[in-house]
Structure formats: C-alpha cells, structure tokens
Amino acid sequence: MPTGSAYHLTCYFSNWAQYRPGLGRFTPDNIDPCLCTHLIYAFARMSNNEITTIEWNDVKSFNGLKNKNRKLKTLLAIGGWNFGTLLSVSFKFTTMYGFDGLDYDWEYPGSRGSPPQDKNLFTVLVKETHEAFEQEAKQTNSPRLLVTAAVAAGVSTIQSGYDIPQLSRYLDFIHVMTYDFHGSWEVYTGENSPLYKNPSDTGGNAYLNVDYAMNYWKNNGAPAEKLIVGFPAYGHNFILRNPSQHDIGAPTSGPGPAGTYTREAGFLAYYEICPFLKNGVTQVWEASEDVPYAYKGNEWVGYDNPKGFQIKADWLKKNNFGGAMVWAIDLDDFTGTFCNQGKYPLISTLKKALGLDSATQSIPPSTSAPSRGGSGSSGGSNSGGSRFCADKAHGLYPVASNSNAFWHCVNSKTYKQNDQAGLVFDTSYQRCNWA
Template identity: 45%
Template sequence: MASLQQLQYSTVATTNFHMPFYHSSTSSSTTASSPSTTRSSPKHMETRFALKTPTFLMSLVFLIQASLVSSFVLLCYYLAWSEERVEGIEFYPESIDPFLCSHLVYSDASEAADMSLWKEDDSYQRFNDLKKKNKNLKTLMGYGGWAFDNSRFTDMAEQQSTRTDFINAAIDFLRSHGFDGLDLDWRFPAFEDSPASDKGLFTLLVKELREAFEQEAQKSGKDRLLLTAPVAAKEQIISSAYEIPEISKHLDLISVMTYNFHGVNDKFTGHHSPLYPGSADYKYNSIEYMLTYWRDKGAPAEKLLVGFPAFGNTYKLSTSQNDLAVPVYGGGSPGPYTGKSGFLAYHEICAFLKDASLQNIYDQMVPYAVKGNEWLGYDDQKSFKTKAQWVKDNKFGGAMLWALDLDDYDGTHCKQGVYPLTNTLKSVLGI
C-alpha cells in the first residue's frame, strides 16, 4: 500500500485542493423504514476532479490519482492538552499519522480571546509539519471550545471594529503559522448566558470571516482559508443559536457534535451517541434524527459531518437493574489516564471490557457494558463501521472524530492495531 499512498499524493497533476471534496449531489434517498434518510443502500462513491494537462500520460496518472482520493471528509481533533496527560499516555503532534485524516484541527481552548496575543508555541510548527508527508492534508486552528467563556465571544462579536480586529488577527495567525483554516467553536450563541443578540452576531461573524478569507486569497494568490464550525446536536440549542441557512452559505464544513445525547448529569442510563432512535429513549437523541434535522433546516448534506466519539460515558447504577433507562446516581470511576468521573477514553474502555458483561442496543446500533454497579455506553469498531456506512449511504459530507488522543493511538491497550476507531472511519469512508 505504500506505493498507492505515494501515487495518491503525487504532485504531478494539479487539483483544486483548497476546497473540500464534496458530493456533486445533495439529494437524499428514502426508504420505507425512514422518510428522510437511507438505512441500507448500495455502496456509493463519487470523485470530483479537474484535468489540467492535455497529454495522455499525465491524464492517465491523474485519473489513477483521483480514483484514490475520497469524496468524503474525515476531520479529526488534536487536543493540545493531551501532551499533559499522565506519564505513559502523552500524545504529541508527532504521534499523528499524517495519512489518517483528511483534515486536522489543533484545539486549544486555553488561549486569550485576542489571537494576536497568543504565545508562540513550537507545537504549531510541528503540527503543520505533518503536511510535509501528506501534501493533501488540511490543518485548521481551533478557536473557542468548551472551556472558552461565552462572554469572550460576545465581546468580540458585538461591534464591527472588534470583529474586524479579530478577523485580521486570525488571518495573520493562520498564515504566519501555516494553517489552512479556522475552526470556530462557539458553545453556544444565544444560549444560557449568551444574549439573544448573539444568534445574529454569530451569523454576521461567519459571513465576515468568509468574505475576508476570500478577499485575502485574491490579494495573496494563495488558496482560500477554510472556515469550519462544530455545532450543537440538541434542538433546544440549535433553534436558539443558529440561523442555519445563512451560516451554511459561509461555512465549508459543519461538524454536528452527535456524541452528547446523554451524560453523567442524567438520572438514567442512556447511550451518548446512538445511530437510530431507540424504544427506551427519545427520538431526538440519535444521529439519524439530528443530521436529518440540520439538513431539513437548510444545511447542505455534503457540508454536514457526523460526530464520532473515541470515548464512552459511565454511570453508577442505583439498583440491581442494568439495562437502558435505569436509575443512576452519578458518573462511574475515573479512568487511569483521563482521570474524569463518568468518562473513559477508548484506550481505557478496552480494559473495562475485559471482565464486563457486553450488551448491544440493537435498535440504536451501539453497545454498552456492565461491570459491578457501573454502566458504560461506548463505541467500538463495529458501531463505527455501521455509522460510517450510514454517512455514506445518506450522502453526508463525512465524519468528525473527537479526539485522536482518546483512540488507542499506539495500539498497546486494545490489541486492535494503531488507531482502531479512526482507522475504521478511514477505511469505510475511503480516506
């Protein structure tokens, strides 16, 4: 396969790599079992390319190359704080296989709101050096995140002058450090402590970022910077936070965070990332429902990425019952490496499973496990494969993985090879 990789990333032929690879059709298939998405259909792959040379030999090389490039996206998060894990599980930019994902996001929610004040860090260069090995790889800088206070976004977005300052600083930072785009992670506009006006301000910010990126590309002669965003997968937040048709015009990719349908604050057991609605759960707590919702509200299917978790959620059971929707009283025991109650990385899950009772939620196509009084909802290679095939069958844009360091990246904990979950997505999506 090494020779195929070399051919795939040959620079002999020229393609428009500055734009994401999208499907040429945005139509949706239907079946009797579902009015809006396809649950089972023939394998489908479309490849989009532009021929730039008149010679037969060059054309032939390019045709072979194009046949090896996926029309789907696999966007993977690298968490900057993963370098600070306990000894033996540190994860660095050099730990990343540069051929694993089509897009990589460097996520660091600890920096200042003003990107011009961000301290220099050699990990930015080390991260972008991955493109020396894979010239098709796209890297993005994450801005915001779960630890980023909403008021910092509000203060930046509410005035034209502060938005312009932010946009100019973002462009300078991305260009000077070799990133290909910005991942805008506002959680969440016009929700909870974020004022209602932030809904329109988020739209305006996205619009002005895209326009500035286009203008900068025209002036510099460089490929346009990409603009992506992770978004909510709960109706209550979505209706409050987003003007979906408008933001969809300006974002290149929209990552739906379909892995927080349940959590340790719940009173009952439930899987955090089921594919389909279940008989023991609300219909809106599923990937199928939420991706259909985003699409039907105006987001093009080819821009929507399904969120895949390389982690599981654990609960302490309150009774002897141990199936779905049974009472719990908090999160399960912390993992030895992540150290957070109610949360296990996949490389920690494999140890949990060794002496556990393994079960499947057949109508939701995901597994769970029980050990003593602890309940674990998780994903494995089989559930990832099923979900990724669903992404393909329904012609969505691809997958988003949270996050690379949570997978068994060196293959020592699960004995399933390196990056077993991420490689499953790569294989099914043809990355």
C-alpha cells in the same frame, strides 16, 4: 457520495492531551499524518484580539505534519466549552501560523448565558470571516482559508443558536457534535452517541440521536455535502443505583470512576474502555441504537467501537453526508497497546469505510509539502519582480533589512508581509512575536 469530491475525515487534536500521564500522553508527534484528511488543533483563545494557544511549539509540530502528507489540511479551532462571548473580527486573519483555516467552536450562541441576539451575531462573524479570507486570498494569490464550525446536535440549542440557511452559505463544513446525548449529568443510563432512538425514548429524548440531529440540520437548510457527522472516540460511564438494573434507562447515582489517563469522572477514552471490557464485564449490543454498552457490578459504560463506527459510516454514505469528524484523535487507542485492534482502531475503521485509504499521500522527509501558509501579518503583497522565493521551499523567511516584515514563499512566488505594530518576525518559531 459528496458531489465532485471524496469524503472528509476530520480529526480534532486536544492540546491538553500532552499533560496526561504515561501511555496517555499525546503530542503532535504521535499523530499519523496520513490518517485523517483534515486535522483541527483545539483550542486557541482570543486575548486582546489576538489568537493565543497553550504551546506555540505544538503548533509548529502540528503544521509540520503537512511535510509528510501533501494532501493534509490543518485548521485552528477557537473556542471550547467555556467560550461564551462573541469573537471580535478585528484580529488579523493571517496570524494563523501555517493553518489552512479556522474552526469556530462556540458552545453555544444564544445558550448558556449567551443573549438571543448572538444567534444573528454568530452568522455575522462567520460571514465576515469568510469575506476577509476571500480578500486575503486575492491579495496574496493563494488558496482561500477554510471557515468551519463545530455546532450543536440538540434541537433546542440549534434553534437558539444558528440561522442554518445563512450559516451554510459561508461555512465550508459544518461539524455536528453528535455525541454527549447522554451522560452522568443525568440520573439514568444512556448512550453517548446512539445512531437511532431507543424504543423507550419519549418526549425530547426521541431527538437525542445521530440520525435525528443530522437530518434536522439537513432538513432546515444545510447542504448534506457540507454536513460532517461527529464520531466520539470515548464513552460515558455511570454508577448504577442498583446493579441488578442495567438496561438503557436504568437509574444511576452519579458518574463512574475517572480513567487512569484522562482523569475525568464519568468519561473514558476508548483506550481506557478496552481494559474495562477484559475484566469479566457483560457486553451488550443495543440493536435499536446500533451501539454497545457494558457493565460490571455497579459500573456501566456506553461507548462506540469499530462495529458501531462501521455501521454509522455506512449510514453516513447512504445519506450523502460530507464525511466524519472525530473527537478526538488522542482518545483512540493511538499506541495500539490497550485494545488489541492495532493503532487507531476507531479512526482506521472510518478511513477504510469512507474509502480514504488512498486519499493521503506521504512525502519523503527531505521534501517540503506545498501547503497554505500564514503568519502574524497584517497583510501582504506580491513583490512582483523579486526572485527571493524562486529557489525556496514553501514557508516564511525573515527580511534581512526589516525585522517587522517577512517573506512568504508559495509555489516559488514571493510575497512580502508586514507584522502588526509592536511585533517582529521571530525566526525561532516562524511567526510574529513581541519584540
């Protein structure tokens, strides 16, 4: 078990899930605030050295979940698959609107058109972020914001993109994306997130499994307690070239049909896989990899289920890794209507397996949770003798005489912070905004 602390259960929320139809639509209001120890809002982008998201109202609701669970931490993820240029570190780190940290999701430094020097520049970015957060914490006498990253699990991508020992010095947690090892971009069937290699795996395919990827990070300089194992709440489906050939490695002719809700060929949320399994499908437990797959006619899907999550969680604990990360909370059966396994069957399995049933604490709706705040400020200072926050709940408040400033109340202490030039404090959204 990680020294001195419980395991972490980090869950990503994809902000485009709100646009899915019917029962697939997912907003922050659907999130159980006591399910995960850390929630990550994905994704924000950079525009003119400022953080932007799709829906700021979602951000407000997302961070409002901390009013219901005093132990919950939230982070803002910057990046995504299309993120391919180095972020400028000149943005003001306190423009984070109540988040407890920043998660870098650069896929990937040194790959996909990113030049080789970005391997070093990514380390510089993480180091400078960490140092800026430390400085901001000292100035405001508040907890330091967390710095985390979602990183590759493929060996060649790791080698091209990460200085593992140096990154490990400045990252609080390293979220290893141990999924998408196989998918419909290949011409044969393969599991999305196998725990171990298949006996038929040769060459580079022998590295495409959770066990190898996590141990590669650990053996090359990352502390086990900082390494967070990725768990997918989705699977990949394929069209079999010949329905009579349906084992691992069977030839395929393309991606399987898109799901009703996620609407992406070759990709199915767990709640979309469950109905498929009920329709006369042959289900197979692949013992060598400790994950299941299923097929019917010419459609084949490799996925994870509660049994596989339990086995991976036991393996995680045995190897002393820091916890689990799930992509994504909105892909589990969050309504409990598709799988007949209750709400959030995959993530609930992890929570129980990691001994986190008592690691969250609910708060009555009328009580404000003490949490790490933030806003669009360019800096802050303790107001010393000011008693403005003495009777105020944790949060941000306008300064009556100065629209370019706001009060930041933390544990009844008062800090006055200033907006960047051209911005004013927007009381509607509790953040800095254009005038």
